[in-house]
Amino acid sequence: MAAPELTARILRRLLASGLRRRAERLLARIHAADFGPLLSDLEPDEIETVLEILFAHQRAAEMLSELPPDLFRRVVDAVGDERLGTVLAQLPADDLAHLVTELPGERREAVIAHLPEESKAHLRQIELYPERSAGRVMTTDFVALDAKMTAQEAIDFVRARGADQDAESVLYLYVVDDEGRLRGVVPIRRLVTSAPERRCGELMIPDAIRVRADTDQEQAAAIVARYNLLALPVTDEDDHMLGVITVDDVIDVIREEATEDIYRLAGLHEEEHIYSPVLLSVRKRLPWMVINLATCFLAAGVVGLFERAIEQVVLLAVFMPVVAGMAGNAGIQALTVVARGIALGEAELSSAGRAVVNQSLVGLLVGAATGGAAALIASWWGTSPVMGAVVFAAIVVSMTVASLSGAGVPLVLKALGQDPALGSGVIVTTFTDAVGFLSFLGIATLALDHLL
Amino acid sequence: MAAPELTARILRRLLASGLRRRAERLLARIHAADFGPLLSDLEPDEIETVLEILFAHQRAAEMLSELPPDLFRRVVDAVGDERLGTVLAQLPADDLAHLVTELPGERREAVIAHLPEESKAHLRQIELYPERSAGRVMTTDFVALDAKMTAQEAIDFVRARGADQDAESVLYLYVVDDEGRLRGVVPIRRLVTSAPERRCGELMIPDAIRVRADTDQEQAAAIVARYNLLALPVTDEDDHMLGVITVDDVIDVIREEATEDIYRLAGLHEEEHIYSPVLLSVRKRLPWMVINLATCFLAAGVVGLFERAIEQVVLLAVFMPVVAGMAGNAGIQALTVVARGIALGEAELSSAGRAVVNQSLVGLLVGAATGGAAALIASWWGTSPVMGAVVFAAIVVSMTVASLSGAGVPLVLKALGQDPALGSGVIVTTFTDAVGFLSFLGIATLALDHLL
Numbered sequence: 001m002a003a004p005e006l007t008a009r010i011l012r013r014l015l016a017s018g019l020r021r022r023a024e025r026l027l028a029r030i031h032a033a034d035f036g037p038l039l040s041d042l043e044p045d046e047i048e049t050v051l052e053i054l055f056a057h058q059r060a061a062e063m064l065s066e067l068p069p070d071l072f073r074r075v076v077d078a079v080g081d082e083r084l085g086t087v088l089a090q091l092p093a094d095d096l097a098h099l100v101t102e103l104p105g106e107r108r109e110a111v112i113a114h115l116p117e118e119s120k121a122h123l124r125q126i127e128l129y130p131e132r133s134a135g136r137v138m139t140t141d142f143v144a145l146d147a148k149m150t151a152q153e154a155i156d157f158v159r160a161r162g163a164d165q166d167a168e169s170v171l172y173l174y175v176v177d178d179e180g181r182l183r184g185v186v187p188i189r190r191l192v193t194s195a196p197e198r199r200c201g202e203l204m205i206p207d208a209i210r211v212r213a214d215t216d217q218e219q220a221a222a223i224v225a226r227y228n229l230l231a232l233p234v235t236d237e238d239d240h241m242l243g244v245i246t247v248d249d250v251i252d253v254i255r256e257e258a259t260e261d262i263y264r265l266a267g268l269h270e271e272e273h274i275y276s277p278v279l280l281s282v283r284k285r286l287p288w289m290v291i292n293l294a295t296c297f298l299a300a301g302v303v304g305l306f307e308r309a310i311e312q313v314v315l316l317a318v319f320m321p322v323v324a325g326m327a328g329n330a331g332i333q334a335l336t337v338v339a340r341g342i343a344l345g346e347a348e349l350s351s352a353g354r355a356v357v358n359q360s361l362v363g364l365l366v367g368a369a370t371g372g373a374a375a376l377i378a379s380w381w382g383t384s385p386v387m388g389a390v391v392f393a394a395i396v397v398s399m400t401v402a403s404l405s406g407a408g409v410p411l412v413l414k415a416l417g418q419d420p421a422l423g424s425g426v427i428v429t430t431f432t433d434a435v436g437f438l439s440f441l442g443i444a445t446l447a448l449d450h451l452l
Numbered sequence: 453m454a455a456p457e458l459t460a461r462i463l464r465r466l467l468a469s470g471l472r473r474r475a476e477r478l479l480a481r482i483h484a485a486d487f488g489p490l491l492s493d494l495e496p497d498e499i500e501t502v503l504e505i506l507f508a509h510q511r512a513a514e515m516l517s518e519l520p521p522d523l524f525r526r527v528v529d530a531v532g533d534e535r536l537g538t539v540l541a542q543l544p545a546d547d548l549a550h551l552v553t554e555l556p557g558e559r560r561e562a563v564i565a566h567l568p569e570e571s572k573a574h575l576r577q578i579e580l581y582p583e584r585s586a587g588r589v590m591t592t593d594f595v596a597l598d599a600k601m602t603a604q605e606a607i608d609f610v611r612a613r614g615a616d617q618d619a620e621s622v623l624y625l626y627v628v629d630d631e632g633r634l635r636g637v638v639p640i641r642r643l644v645t646s647a648p649e650r651r652c653g654e655l656m657i658p659d660a661i662r663v664r665a666d667t668d669q670e671q672a673a674a675i676v677a678r679y680n681l682l683a684l685p686v687t688d689e690d691d692h693m694l695g696v697i698t699v700d701d702v703i704d705v706i707r708e709e710a711t712e713d714i715y716r717l718a719g720l721h722e723e724e725h726i727y728s729p730v731l732l733s734v735r736k737r738l739p740w741m742v743i744n745l746a747t748c749f750l751a752a753g754v755v756g757l758f759e760r761a762i763e764q765v766v767l768l769a770v771f772m773p774v775v776a777g778m779a780g781n782a783g784i785q786a787l788t789v790v791a792r793g794i795a796l797g798e799a800e801l802s803s804a805g806r807a808v809v810n811q812s813l814v815g816l817l818v819g820a821a822t823g824g825a826a827a828l829i830a831s832w833w834g835t836s837p838v839m840g841a842v843v844f845a846a847i848v849v850s851m852t853v854a855s856l857s858g859a860g861v862p863l864v865l866k867a868l869g870q871d872p873a874l875g876s877g878v879i880v881t882t883f884t885d886a887v888g889f890l891s892f893l894g895i896a897t898l899a900l901d902h903l904l
Contacts, residue, residue, distance in 0.1 A: 005802075033678045037800065068798055159645045170641045171623065171682075188640060189622045193611045225707065226485045228700035230623075230682065247699050248680035254703060255677065258710035259792055262717070266788040267781065274793025274807050281814040285785060286821060289778070293822050296777035297829060303770045310762070310769045317762045317769035318755045321776065321885060325748035326741070329719065333737060336718040340711055341726025346520055348489065350457070355726050362733040369738060370745050377749060433773060 008041035015049055024053050032062040036071055048078055055083070061090040065099060070275045072102055081107065085114025093122040094139050094249070134220040135213035137253060138234040138243030143173045147183060147201030151191045154200055158188075171230045174241055175204045181239045184208055210235050213242055220245055221253040222345055261343050264421035265336065267292070288426075295430035299324075302434050306441035313451045315382050316444050319391055320437065322374060327398035327436035330366065331428045334359040334406030342410060342420045352411045356404060363403025364396065371395035386450040394440035401439075402432040460493035467501055476505050484514040488523055500530055507535070513542040517551060522727045524554055533559065537566025545574040546591050546701070586672040587665035589705060590686040590695030596628045599635060599653030603643045606652055610640075623682045626693055627656045633691045636660055662687050665694055672697055673705040674797055713795050716873035717788065719744065740878070747882035751776075754886050758893035765903045767834050768896050771843055772889065774826060779850035779888035782818065783880045786811040786858030794862060794872045804863045808856060815855025816848065823847035838902040846892035853891075854884040 007030070014023040027050065030038065035054075039047055054060040064087065067075060076084060088096055088111065096119060103111055112120065122140075129135025143161065145154050158170055173191070175183045184204030194203055210233045211220045224232050224247060232245045260270045267288035272281055303310075303320070310316050338355055341347040347355065371392040379388030409427050410420035444451060459482070466475040479502065482490065487506075491499055506512040516539065519527060528536060540548055540563065548571060555563055564572065574592075581587025595613065597606050610622055625643070627635045636656030646655055662685045663672045676684050676699060684697045712722045719740035724733055755762075755772070762768050790807055793799040799807065823844040831840030861879050862872035896903060 031679060033680075040800070040803070155644050158641075161645070170644070188644065189610075192607050192622070192640065192644065193613070225700075225703045227483060228485075230699065247682065247703075248677075251677045251699075251703060251706060254706055255710070255796065258707070258714075259796070262710075262714050262788060262792055265714070265717075266784045268785055268788060272789055274790055274799050275803070275810070276789075278810050278813045278817070281789075281810070282817045282821075285814065285818050289781065289818050289822050290825070292781050293774070293778060293826055296774040297826075299773040299777065300770050303773060307766045307770065311766045314759045314763045314769075317766075317772070318752050318759065320769070320772065321751040321755060321889070322745070322748040324773065325751065325881075325885065326745060329741065329744050332718050333720055336714060336720060337724055337728075337733075338726055340714055344707065344711070347726050348492070351492070351727070358727070358730050358733070361730045362737065365730070365734045366737050366741050369734075370741050373742070374745055374749075429777075433777065437773070 005041055008038055011038070011050070012042065012046060015046055020053075023049075024057070027053055027059075028057065032059070033066045035063045036067050039067075039075065040071055044078070047075065051075065051078060055087065058090070060087045064088070065091055065095045069102060069273060070277075072099070073104060076103065076107070081110040082114045084111050089116050089119045092139050092141060093119075093126055094137055094243075097123055097126040097136065129213050132217045133213060134211050134215040134217060134232075134234045134245055135242070137217050137220070137249050138213070138245045139249075140243040142233075142241070142244045143170055144176045144180070144241060145173050145186065145200050147175050147177075147199065147204070149200045150196065151194050151198050151200070151203060152196035154186070154191055155196075171246075172233075172244075173200070174233060174244075175200050176241050180241055182208065182210060182233055182235050182241045185233065208233060210239075211245075212237060217253050218257050221250045221257070224250040225254065226345075257343070261339065261421050264419070265332075265339065265425050267425055291426055292429075295426060295433070298430060299433035299437055302437045303441065306437075306445060309441060309445045309448055312448065313444070315387065315451075316441060318381075319378055319387075320440065322378075323391065323394045323398055323440040324433055324436040326367070326370060326374070326395050327402040327432045328429065330363045330399040331402035331406040331432040334363065334403040335410060335424055335428050336406075338407045339410045339421050339424060342414055347411070347414075349411070349415055352415075356407045356411065359407035360400055360404040364400040367396040367399030371399070382451075384451065386447055390440070390444050390447055390451070393443050394436070397439040397443075398432065398436040401435045402428070405431045405435075457493055460490055463490070463502070464494065464498060467498055472505075475501075476509070479505055479511075480509065484511065485518045487515045488519050491519075491527065492523055496530070499527065503527065503530065507539065510542070512539045516540070517543055517547045521554060521725060524551070525556060528555065528559070533562040534566045536563050541568050541571045544591050544593060545571075545578055546589055546695075549575055549578040549588065581665050584669045585665060586663050586667040586669060586684075586686045586697055587694070589669050589672070589701050590665070590697045591701075592695040594685075594693070594696045595622055595625045596632070596693060597625050597638065597652050599627050599629075599651065599656070601652045602648065603646050603650050603652070603655060604648035606638070606643055607648075623698075624685075624696075625652070626685060626696075627652050628693050632693055634660065634662060634685055634687050634693045637685065660685060662691075663697075664689060669705050670709050673702045673709070676702040677706065678797075709795070713791065713873050716871070717784075717791065717877050719877055743878055744881075747878060747885070750882060751885035751889055754889045755893065758889075758897060761893060761897045761900055764900065765896065767839065767903075768893060770833075771830055771839075772892060774830075775843065775846045775850055775892040776885055776888040778819070778822060778826070778847050779854040779884045780881065782815045782851040783854035783858040783884040786815065786855040787862060787876055787880050788858075790859045791862045791873050791876060794866055799863070799866075801863070801867055804867075808859045808863065811859035812852055812856040816852040819848040819851030823851070834903075836903065838899055842892070842896050842899055842903070845895050846888070849891040849895075850884065850888040853887045854880070857883045857887075 011023060011026055054063055088099060126136060143158060154173060171188055173186045177183055184206045185208035186200050186204045190203050209223060209227060213234050213236060220232060230247045233241060234243045234245060236242055263270055269284035272284055374395055375388035375392035378391040379385045406428050410424045413423060414420040463475060463478055506515055540551055552560060578588060595610060606625060623640055625638045627638060629635055636658045637660035638652050638656045642655050661675060661679060665686050665688060672684060682699045685693060686695045686697060688694055715722055721736035724736055826847055827840035827844035830843040831837045858880050862876045865875060866872040
C-alpha cells in the first residue's frame with residue numbers, strides 16, 4: 001500500500017514513457033478501493049488511459065463501484081453510454097442499482113438502454129422496493145440448502161459453486177423449504193466445525209432473525225449491529241427468501257446515516273459532500289436558508305417589540321448576543337444529545353419525560369453558573385448591578401427553556417412519526433432566539449427604571 | 453422478538469407469581485443484546501432476581517457486555533465486587549478491558565482485585581496499548597495455521613477446536629511462520645471451496661492487509677470499511693500476529709466515532725448520552741460553555757464599538773440577529789460538510805484549497821440570494837432603501853467570510869495534526885458572530901447619514 005501520490009507519480013512516468021505493459025502490471029496490483037485517490041492525482045488524458053486498461057482487464061466495474069461520488073461523475077463523463085452499460089452490467093444487482101441512481105439524470109435512460117435484458121429486469125425488480133429499504137441494499141446472491149443435506153454435502157455443494165462466489169455471500173447458508181421459504185440459517189463455520197454426516201436441518205438456527213424487503217435500511221443495519229451478524233436474510237411477506245444484506249453494506253449504511261444525522265442538524269442535504277459542485281450546494285442549501293431567514297426575522301420582530309427600551313439603554317443591544325449565544329448553544333447541545341440517542345436506538349418514548357427533565361435541569365444549572373459569571377462582567381461593564389441581575393435572570397431562563405425545547409422537539413417529532421433530526425434544528429434555533437431576546441429584553445423592560 | 457414492554461410484563465407476572473422455572477425459560481430465549489430494553493422496564497428488585505437467574509445460567513457476562521452505559525452502571529451497582537469479578541472474567545480480553553474502564557472509578561480497583569490472575573495479566577497486556585488503538589479493540593482469539601497444512605487438515609484443525617469458537621474468529625485463518633510472524637490469510641470460504649489436498653501456503657492471500665497494534669482504532673475501522681473486510685489482523689512491529697479486529701467491533705467503532713464527531717461540533721463530551729446523570733452533564737458541559745461565554749462577550753465587544761450608531765438608529769439592533777443568524781448558519785454548514793469529509797477520509801490536503809474556494813463561493817451565492825430577500829424586507833420595515841442595501845451588503849460579506857472560515861478552520865486544524873472537529877465549532881462561531889456584527893454595524897456607520 002504505497003501512498004497514492006507515489007503510485008500516481010510512478011504510473012504517470014510509465015505512461016509517459018509508453019511502458020504500457022508495466023503500467024498494466026502496476027494497476028493489476030492496486031485494490032479496487034484504492035483507485036479513488038490515485039485517479040484524483042492524475043490528469044484527464046492519463047485517467048482515460050487508466051480506464052482503458054481497466055476496461056480491457058474487466059476491472060472497470062469493481063473500480064467504478066468503489067469511487068467517491070464526485071470522482072464517479074468525472075470518470076463517467078469520460079465514457080460513452082454503450083461502454084458504460086456493458087461495464088455496469090457486470091456488477092451485482094444492488095451495486096448496479098446504486099450506481100444507476102448516481103448517474104447524472106440526463107444520461108441515466110441512455111445508459112439503461114444499453115444494459116442487457118437481464119440487468120434491466122434486475123433493475124426493475126429492485127426499483128419495486130421503496131428507496132432506502134432493505135430490498136435496495138440486499139444482494140440476491142446467496143446459497144440455499146435443503147434441510148436433508150448433510151454438512152459434507154453442503155460443503156461439496158458450496159465447493160461446486162466454486163470461485164465465482166462473493167466473499168460475503170457464503171458466510172451463512174440458508175435452509176429453505178420446497179417453496180423457497182426461509183426455514184433456518186447455517187453459519188459456514190458450523191458446517192466446518194460439526195460432524196460431516198449431520199443434517200443441515202439439525203445444524204441450522206431455526207428462528208433466524210430476518211427482515212422484510214420493505215424494512216428501512218437504517219433499521220436493518222441496526223439489527224445487524226445489535227446482534228453482531230455478518231449477514232441478514234431478507235424475505236417477502238410470505239417469508240420467501242429474496243436476498244441477503246451483508247455486513248459490508250451495513251457499514252456503508254451506518255456511515256451514510258451518520259452523515260445524514262450530522263447534516264440534518266445543520267440543514268444540509270445528504271447529496272452534498274466536500275467537493276460538490278458549487279451550484280449543486282447552492283441549490284440544496286437555498287430552501288433551508290430561506291426558512292432560516294424567516295426565523296431570523298421572527299427573532300428580529302421580538303427585538304422590534306422593545307425598540308423603546310433599547311433606545312433608552314443601548315447597552316441592551318450590546319448584551320443581546322451574549323444571551324442569545326448562550327441559549328443557542330444550550331439548545332443545540334440538548335438537541336444533539338437527544339437526537340443522537342434516538343438515532344442510536346437508546347431513547348424509549350416511555351422514558352422520554354426523564355430526558356426532557358434532565359436536559360432542562362442541566363440547562364438550568366449550567367445557566368446559573370455561566371449566568372453568574374456573565375452578571376459580574378455585565379455589572380462592571382454597565383456600571384450597575386441591576387444590569388448584572390437582568391443578564392443573570394435572562395441567561396438562566398433562556399438556557400433552561402432552550403434545553404427543554406432542544407430535548408423536547410426531537411422527541412415530539414419522533415412521537416409524531418417524523419424524522420427527529422430533520423426539522424429540529426430550525427425549530428429549536430427559532431425558539432431559543434425568540435426566547436433569549438424575549439426574556440432578556442422583557443426582564444430589562446420591567447427593570448428599566450433602575451437601568452437608566 | 454416480542455416487544456420488550458410485553459416481555460417485561462410477562463416476566464414481571466411470572467416473578468410475582470413465584471413461577472421461577474418459567475421465568476428462567478423465558479429469559480433463556482432472550483438474546484443478550486435484548487436485555488437492555490427489558491431491564492429498563494423492570495423495578496430494582498425484579499432486576500436483582502433477573503440478574504441472579506442470569507448469573508446462575510452463566511449468561512450474566514454476555515448480558516453485561518451488551519448493556520448501554522447508563523444501564524450497565526445501574527446493574528453493576530446491584531452486584532458485589534467479588535461476584536462482578538467472577539462474571540467479568542468470563543469475557544474475552546477486549547470486552548473485559550472495555551467494561552473495566554466503564555466501571556465507576558471508585559470500584560475499578562476493587563473489582564480488578566477479584567479477577568483471576570490470568571485475566572489480570574490480559575488486562576495489563578491490553579493496557580500497554582494506547583487508548584482507542586487497534587490493540588485495545590482486537591480479540592486475541594484467532595486460528596493460526598502452518599503453511600504446509602492442506603485445506604482438509606485445516607478444516608479438521610478448526611473442527612477439533614470445536615464449538616467454543618466465537619462466530620467471527622474463524623472467518624479468516626492466519627498462516628504464521630515458526631516465530632508467529634504473519635505470512636498470509638486464508639478466508640474460510642476458500643478452504644471450503646477449494647480442493648481438499650491444496651496447501652494453505654498456496655491458498656493464502658500473501659500480502660494481507662494488517663495494522664500495527666498502536667494504530668488508531670478509527671484508522672483500523674476505516675481500513676475494514678474501505679476494503680470490505682470481515683476481520684483485520686493486528687501485528688507488532690516485527691509482524692508477529694497479536695490478534696484480530698472483527699467487523700462487529702468495527703461497527704461499534706464507526707458508531708462511536710460518528711457520535712464523537714456529532715458531539716464535538718456541539719461542544720459535547722463523548723461520555724454524555726441521553727440518560728446521563730444531570731451532574732455529569734453539567735460537569736462536562738461547563739468548560740465549553742465558559743469558553744462560549746467568553747466568545748459571546750467578544751461579539752458583545754464588537755457591538756459595543758458601535759453604541760453611538762445604535763443609539764441613533766435603533767433599527768440596527770433589530771436587524772443584528774438577522775445578519776448574525778444567517779452568517780452563523782452558513783458557517784456551520786460549511787464546517788459540517790468539510791469536517792464530515794475529513795472524517796470520512798474524502799478530504800485530501802492537496803485539494804483543500806478547492807474545498808475552501810467552493811464553500812466561500814456557495815456562501816457568496818446563497819448570501820446574495822437570501823440577502824436580496826432580506827434587503828426587501830428591511831427596506832420596507834426601515835422605510836428606507838439604504839437600510840436594505842446595508843443589510844444586503846452585510847449578509848453577503850458575512851456569509852462569505854463565515855463559509856470561508858467554516859471550511860478553512862477544520863482543514864487548518866487537520867494540517868496542524870489536531871482533531872478537525874474539536875475546536876472548530878467554537879472558533880467558527882466566534883469568528884462568524886464577530887464578522888457578522890462588524891460588517892453590519894460597520895457598513896451601517898459608513899452609511900449613517902443616509903439612515904437617519
